[in-house]
Amino acid sequence: MIRRLLLVVTLVAVAGCSAAPWHWSYDPASGARFIPVELWTGARWDGAHEIRMGPADLEFGRGKRITGPMPWTPPDGGPLIQVYERTNRDKRQLFGLSAAGDGLGRVYDSRYPRYCPNEVKFPLGYWKQGESRDYVLKCGDGRTRTLRVTIEHIDFTYASVPHSLQFHWLMDGGRGRATDMHYVYSPGFGMVHEYGNE
Numbered sequence: 001m002i003r004r005l006l007l008v009v010t011l012v013a014v015a016g017c018s019a020a021p022w023h024w025s026y027d028p029a030s031g032a033r034f035i036p037v038e039l040w041t042g043a044r045w046d047g048a049h050e051i052r053m054g055p056a057d058l059e060f061g062r063g064k065r066i067t068g069p070m071p072w073t074p075p076d077g078g079p080l081i082q083v084y085e086r087t088n089r090d091k092r093q094l095f096g097l098s099a100a101g102d103g104l105g106r107v108y109d110s111r112y113p114r115y116c117p118n119e120v121k122f123p124l125g126y127w128k129q130g131e132s133r134d135y136v137l138k139c140g141d142g143r144t145r146t147l148r149v150t151i152e153h154i155d156f157t158y159a160s161v162p163h164s165l166q167f168h169w170l171m172d173g174g175r176g177r178a179t180d181m182h183y184v185y186s187p188g189f190g191m192v193h194e195y196g197n198e
Contacts, residue, residue, distance in 0.1 A: 021047030022163035022187045026155040031129040033154045039165060040095075040104055040122045041066055041084065042190035051101050051124055053082050060190045064088045072096070074107065075115045075140060083107060101125060102133070103149070115140035120149050122185070123167060129154040147171050152182065158193070161186040169196075 024047050026033040038045035041056035053069040060066070068084035072094055083094040084104070094108035096117075103120025116139040123133075132150040139145060150168040158164035164186040174180030174197060181196035 021045050025049075025163065028155075031154065032126050033128075033165070034126055035124050035165065037104065037124060039185050039187060040124075040190060042188055045187070051097065053084070053097070056084055058190050060192075061088075066190065072107070074117070081107070095121065097124070113141075114143070116143075116145060120147065121169065122183075123149055123151070127151050127154065145172055158184050158186055161189065161192070163187050164192070 022045065025036070025045075034049045036045050036049075037043075037051060037053055041054070042058035042060065043054055043056050056066050056068055058066045064086070065088075066084055066086045069082040070085065071080040072083040073080055081096045083096045086093045086095060090110075092108075092110040093106050095104045096107045097103075098105055098118045098120055100118070102123065102125045104122045104124060105116075105119030106121055107115065107117060107119075116137045118135065119137055120133070120135055129151060132148055135147040135149075137145040137147060148168075148170045150170070151165075152168055153164070153166040156162075156164055156166070158166070164184055166182065166184045169181045169183060171179040178196065178198040181194060181198065183191060184193040186192045
């Protein structure tokens, strides 16, 4: 009986420790949260408040997959950068860190023949509840695009998964298909829900 009780207590303690890093990412007093790359990739996170591109191999949704990182040469001939590859049936996208390190963004998308470095498609680092950040993207085709990312729910339970994140992604004021989107990410699962003008 005592052995069984000790086993149960040990399992509960281990389960609590594995969930602890995500609990440590959020400070309810300040409303700030550290958002690591691992929330996007679905990989395990050790609780370190560092932006690092660790190994990823995640299947999510129907036919969607994230792998990497791997080296990639930008079309402007700049130095190699590390990217993740996200595939969705016949669509291929490459994601790299923004220069400021506050997000992951598409550096390549098989649907569009343009290169817009420093896009933030997923926020990283320290963000606060309700915070918005604006970006001006200079694209390789000479176009300038505007982007706003707003944190809608910094730390909440989604479909029974605690420490999920929801944000609003608005490109060019929402003019055009899939430019006004809301995304939900959950620890261990990556993106679990999206909706908008797709």
